Amino acid sequence: MEDRTTSTTPPPSAGPVTTSPVAGVSLKHGLWAVVGFLICVEIASGILQGFYTPIFSDIAVHLGIQDADVNWFEAAQLIVSALCVPLLARLGDVIGHRKVLLLATAITALGSWMLAFSPTFSTFLIGWALQGAYVVWLPLEVAIIHRRTAASGQQARLTRRASGFLVAGLEIGVIIGALTSGALVAATSMTVLLMLPAIAVTACFAVIWFGVENVSGTSTGGIDWPGLGMITAVIGLVMAGLITIRLQGPASLPAWALILAGLVLVVPFVRIERVRAEPLIDVRVLMQPAQWPVQLTAFLFGMSVLGAQIPLSTFARTDPATAGFGLGASAGFVSTLVGLYVISMAGGALLVPVLARLVGPRRSLVVAALLVGAGYALFLPFHDTTWQTMANMMVAGLGSGALVASLPAAAAAAAPPERTGFATGMTNATKTLGGAIASAVFAIALASTGSLEGPAAGHASLSGYLTVWAVCAATAFVAALCLLLVPRSAFQD
Numbered sequence: 482m483e484d485r486t487t488s489t490t491p492p493p494s495a496g497p498v499t500t501s502p503v504a505g506v507s508l509k510h511g512l513w514a515v516v517g518f519l520i521c522v523e524i525a526s527g528i529l530q531g532f533y534t535p536i537f538s539d540i541a542v543h544l545g546i547q548d549a550d551v552n553w554f555e556a557a558q559l560i561v562s563a564l565c566v567p568l569l570a571r572l573g574d575v576i577g578h579r580k581v582l583l584l585a586t587a588i589t590a591l592g593s594w595m596l597a598f599s600p601t602f603s604t605f606l607i608g609w610a611l612q613g614a615y616v617v618w619l620p621l622e623v624a625i626i627h628r629r630t631a632a633s634g635q636q637a638r639l640t641r642r643a644s645g646f647l648v649a650g651l652e653i654g655v656i657i658g659a660l661t662s663g664a665l666v667a668a669t670s671m672t673v674l675l676m677l678p679a680i681a682v683t684a685c686f687a688v689i690w691f692g693v694e695n696v697s698g699t700s701t702g703g704i705d706w707p708g709l710g711m712i713t714a715v716i717g718l719v720m721a722g723l724i725t726i727r728l729q730g731p732a733s734l735p736a737w738a739l740i741l742a743g744l745v746l747v748v749p750f751v752r753i754e755r756v757r758a759e760p761l762i763d764v765r766v767l768m769q770p771a772q773w774p775v776q777l778t779a780f781l782f783g784m785s786v787l788g789a790q791i792p793l794s795t796f797a798r799t800d801p802a803t804a805g806f807g808l809g810a811s812a813g814f815v816s817t818l819v820g821l822y823v824i825s826m827a828g829g830a831l832l833v834p835v836l837a838r839l840v841g842p843r844r845s846l847v848v849a850a851l852l853v854g855a856g857y858a859l860f861l862p863f864h865d866t867t868w869q870t871m872a873n874m875m876v877a878g879l880g881s882g883a884l885v886a887s888l889p890a891a892a893a894a895a896a897p898p899e900r901t902g903f904a905t906g907m908t909n910a911t912k913t914l915g916g917a918i919a920s921a922v923f924a925i926a927l928a929s930t931g932s933l934e935g936p937a938a939g940h941a942s943l944s945g946y947l948t949v950w951a952v953c954a955a956t957a958f959v960a961a962l963c964l965l966l967v968p969r970s971a972f973q974d
Contacts, residue, residue: 527654
């Protein structure tokens with residue numbers, strides 16, 4: 482029976498000193514005080530995720546590249562994220578989540594500063610890839626909260642509630658970032674503009690240092706370096722194949738050979754990880770009935786929430802007078818569109834606890850996935866006006882916000898206590914892997930469907946954008962079907 486009740490037991494207070502439920506460690510902040518500090522971190526994460534979206538076309542002009550090529554920035558960052566999240570999440574279980582959160586923030590700050598001073602495509606690509614370490618922030622934060630609520634008797638419910646606040650903070654940051662870049666892009670140089678998110682991330686390091694206590698990890702063993710090497714090879718081969726398709730076309734035999742080799746390598750990787758005592762990717766945990774649908778949903782969801790960001794931005798910036806489609810929006814107006822989308826995401830995140838009480842945690846995930854699919858499916862017939870685009874994005878945003886808040890908490894609730902960091906981290910790893918593959922596929926679709934000529938040269942064609950939206954809708958509906966396979970009693974206290 483699914484949990485539909487609200488306990489009257491008060492949540493842990495933000496008192497001066499409490500005792501950790503783990504190993505009796507003394508904690509200097511109460512639960513909700515720590516959540517407040519972590520919300521500040523998520524605001525910085527949101528700034529990173531919203532700041533660049535309105536100015537992708539301006540970045541393309543700054544670097545002298547085409548709109549479709551901007552997708553490779555996202556693909557490179559998401560590949561790095563997909564590789565580093567399992568490693569850092571595992572490291573968090575071993576040495577402590579706060580330490581790894583600080584490490585990931587330092588790497589993100591380095592990448593952010595590189596973007597501000599990168600004059601070429603190659604150096605910008607490296608900085609953008611390093612910046613992808615921020616993706617591990619949310620799962621580490623959820624792991625910190627999940628651990629602190631272990632003695633409360635309401636661990637799953639409190640984790641879901643706190644996750645909703647974290648994602649709401651993230652969405653506030655997205656709005657701040659989008660509105661700031663859209664307003665300042667025409668008033669300052671690109672270097673000065675790109676310094677602003679770097680400053681925010683640097684300040685975030687201090688917030689974590691002073692606001693989150695250091696608690697040692699509980700998991701034993703070391704890092705599975707052979708497993709990391711094999712999963713790197715798998716992802717590297719698949720992405721190399723997609724890049725080859727971009728360069729040589731879909732008929733390229735070497736490209737498909739690389740993709741096939743990467744997929745075949747998954748078989749020995751799974752066999753090796755299943756017999757290791759401390760695997761990088763714990764296949765046994767991922768194969769649990771309540772875990773694998775969540776992780777597959779995260780992968781499919783990543784294709785839309787991460788892979789479609791740049792296509793939506795460049796579509797909005799395309800001038801219909803020259804290309805025959807698009808909204809002809811300025812960077813400032815795109816930031817307004819992003820703001821409305823993010824408000825709907827924040828609403829979806831905050832509605833998660835209410836929806837979970839009404840229909841149960843499992844069904845709330847299904848509803849969220851269906852909303853994402855419906856939002857992108859609406860783009861296929863309705864994309865000619867700003868109002869249509871806004872309506873579509875708000876429907877998808879409600880579902881996206883709910884999934885962003887729910888997936889890490891659902892994974893934590895279904896995982897063994899010593900694997901919460903791994904489970905929550907894997908939701909972001911699989912999400913970013915899905916986004917990386919989608920970004921590469923979308924780059925191919927937008928470039929291969931015909932480059933526009935004349936005044937609209939450099940922009941993708943409408944058929945490419947229709948392909949993007951169709952893929953996003955289809956993957957979301959498949960995710961909803963997968964979630965129906967989760968046991969009814971999953972994700973409850």
